[in-house]
Amino acid sequence: MPVSCRGALLMLLASLGGLIWGEVGDFTPCLRFFYMETPPKGMGGEGYQPICQRYRNQYHFASLYQRQRRATLYSAYILTPGGGKRPRNKWMYEPQLAFSGASPEMHSFPRHGSVDQNVVESQAVLQDYNSSSYTKGHLNPSLHHQVPRGPPGHLHPHQRGSSAGSLKLWPLGSAGG
Numbered sequence: 001m002p003v004s005c006r007g008a009l010l011m012l013l014a015s016l017g018g019l020i021w022g023e024v025g026d027f028t029p030c031l032r033f034f035y036m037e038t039p040p041k042g043m044g045g046e047g048y049q050p051i052c053q054r055y056r057n058q059y060h061f062a063s064l065y066q067r068q069r070r071a072t073l074y075s076a077y078i079l080t081p082g083g084g085k086r087p088r089n090k091w092m093y094e095p096q097l098a099f100s101g102a103s104p105e106m107h108s109f110p111r112h113g114s115v116d117q118n119v120v121e122s123q124a125v126l127q128d129y130n131s132s133s134y135t136k137g138h139l140n141p142s143l144h145h146q147v148p149r150g151p152p153g154h155l156h157p158h159q160r161g162s163s164a165g166s167l168k169l170w171p172l173g174s175a176g177g
Contacts, residue, residue, distance in 0.1 A: 027052060039064075040064075053106070053140070072139055092108050093115075098121075
């Protein structure tokens, strides 16, 4: 049986926002994604939104979102490295950040036409990456999983070229350098 490793992948983002998706308001359904089922302390407060990322009625990872900057502070998931190929992703958004009481399921961006202005104002959208030094990056990379998982692409900004190679994985407790 493959070895699984629990850990939180912290992605601290100081400027541009990332696209995120899921069930907004509480980490309780997603505690299994955190080390010792405990979300990081000292991050959050007013304007920060815990999100349990949900797709097809299944939780896949957790993230902490900062509304003012439209940015994800970190994501947490269960790491099960594999040698699979990167699947083709659809980029999605979180409707609950745009509309209170909206479905907790992720929604695909429309292939043609415009995105609702509430979505544009509440989170990063594909157009934010046009003519930018940032590219779309993943909050829960498929290569960090043995079996390609169900949810489509989860975005956060990367400096152009920074995600072109493979991501280096460091064991928990490693100095990583």
